[in-house]
Amino acid sequence: ETGVTQTPRHLVMGMTNKKSLKCEQHLGHNAMYWYKQSAKKPLELMFVYNFKEQTENNSVPSRFSPECPNSSHLFLHLHTLQPEDSALYLCASSQDFETSGYEQYFGPGTRLTVT
Amino acid sequence: GQNIDQPTEMTATEGAIVQINCTYQTSGFNGLFWYQQHAGEAPTFLSYNVLDGLEEKGRFSSFLSRSKGYSYLLLKELQMKDSASYLCAVMDSNYQLIWGAGTKLIIKP
Numbered sequence: 001e002t003g004v005t006q007t008p009r010h011l012v013m014g015m016t017n018k019k020s021l022k023c024e025q026h027l028g029h030n031a032m033y034w035y036k037q038s039a040k041k042p043l044e045l046m047f048v049y050n051f052k053e054q055t056e057n058n059s060v061p062s063r064f065s066p067e068c069p070n071s072s073h074l075f076l077h078l079h080t081l082q083p084e085d086s087a088l089y090l091c092a093s094s095q096d097f098e099t100s101g102y103e104q105y106f107g108p109g110t111r112l113t114v115t
Numbered sequence: 116g117q118n119i120d121q122p123t124e125m126t127a128t129e130g131a132i133v134q135i136n137c138t139y140q141t142s143g144f145n146g147l148f149w150y151q152q153h154a155g156e157a158p159t160f161l162s163y164n165v166l167d168g169l170e171e172k173g174r175f176s177s178f179l180s181r182s183k184g185y186s187y188l189l190l191k192e193l194q195m196k197d198s199a200s201y202l203c204a205v206m207d208s209n210y211q212l213i214w215g216a217g218t219k220l221i222i223k224p
Contacts, residue, residue, distance in 0.1 A: 002157055042119065042214040043158075043202070056211065090157065098210045100145035100165060106157035 003027040006091050006107035013081065014115055021076040021110045023091030031097035032074045033104065034066060037088040049074060050097040081114045088112070117141045119215035121203050126221045127193055135188045135201050135218045143208025149177055149188045150202040152217065158202055161188070190220075198222045 004025045013019050025032065034046040048056035049068040063085075065077040074091055088111050092104040118140045127133040139147070146165040150158040164170055164179035164186060176189040188201055200217040207213055 002159065004157070040123070040216055042216045043204075043212075045211060048211075100206055100210065101163060103148060103160040103163060104212070106159070108157045 002105045002107065004091060004093055004105050004107035006089075006110055008110055009108060010111045010113075012113045012115060013078070015081060015083070017081075018077070018079040020078065021089055021091075021112075023074040023076075023107055025072055025074075025091075025093040025105070025107075027093055027105060029093040029095050029105070030071055031094045032068060032071070033092040033094075034074065034076050035090040035092065037090055037109070043090070047076075048097055055097060078112075081112075083114050086112055086114045117205075117207060117213045119203055119205060119213055121201075121215040121218045123216070124219045124221065126223060127190075129193055129195060129222055129224050131193050132189065132191050133193060133220065135190070135203075135220065137186045137188070137203035137215060139184050139186070139203070139205045139213070139215075141205045141207045141213050144181060145206035145208065145210060147177075147179055147186050148204045148206070148212065149186075150204065151199050152202060153199045161201075193222050195222050195224070 007022045031050045036044045046060045047066040067075040088109045090109045091107040094104045095102040121137045149161040152158040162177040169178045174191045179186045202217045203215040204212040
């Protein structure tokens with residue numbers, strides 16, 4: 001247990017569905033992240049929130065929409081996804097962003113399959 | 116562009132020593148991280164290097180040479196539970212982590 005939880009752990013959705021991924025951290029951290037992990041590829045940073053404010057959006061398609069209602073919770077809203085969006089979606093948190101030395105703590109991920 | 120290179124897969128024997136290399140080219144440098152990821156699980160933090168030299172933590176050690184853009188993770192007295200992927204990541208000048216694709220380590224009895 002890393003102190004970061006994610007639900008659901010597995011999700012199968014059609015291309016016309018709308019679903020949301022949820023992440024919660026119990027570590028008192030100020031920064032939260034969404035990553036996409038595809039097989040044999042590097043982790044891709046999607047979004048960063050620091051003190052509830054979005055600081056990074058790495059050219060992510062608009063069919064992915066993040067929401068951070070408070071510093072402990074992070075959501076990723078999904079709509080009209082494509083099959084190539086099938087991947088492991090990882091949430092992470094760290095003490096702060098824009099400060100070196102702080103490691104990130106990861107949740108177990110949501111395995112997403114788009115049919 | 117920014118790039119992290121590490122071997123795709125390595126095999127080692129239980130009880131032996133293995134060294135996993137990582138080379139990087141990034142826009143700025145604010146430290147290098149190693150993470151371990153077992154299949155189907157979250158990556159977990161192993162080590163952080165920001166100055167040149169060797170950091171030892173039990174059976175695991177991590178080395179950094181900033182002038183060479185090079186790091187390695189050294190695992191001693193290998194155990195079967197060390198079978199996992201090992202991810203190298205560099206924090207760039209914008210404090211973003213740039214990740215390698217990971218090295219899958221297979222331990223054989």
